[in-house]
Amino acid sequence: MIREVGARHGHNAMVTAPDALTALLIEALATG
Structure with missing residues (x-):
């Protein structure tokens, strides 16, 4: 998740x- 978010950010x-x-x-x- 973190890697995907980081990639989306830049x-x-x-x-x-x-x-x-x-x-x-x-x-x-996401995990709630």
């Missing part, structure tokens, strides 16, 4: 703090 190898937090939030919502 295909950047380096993950920024905002992107990481967004990915965590998306996973949390």
Whole structure:
């Protein structure tokens, strides 16, 4: 999930703090 979200955000190898937090939030919502 995190890799897919990161790729959607910009295909950047380096993950920024905002992107990481967004990915965590998306996973949390997805898992419920």
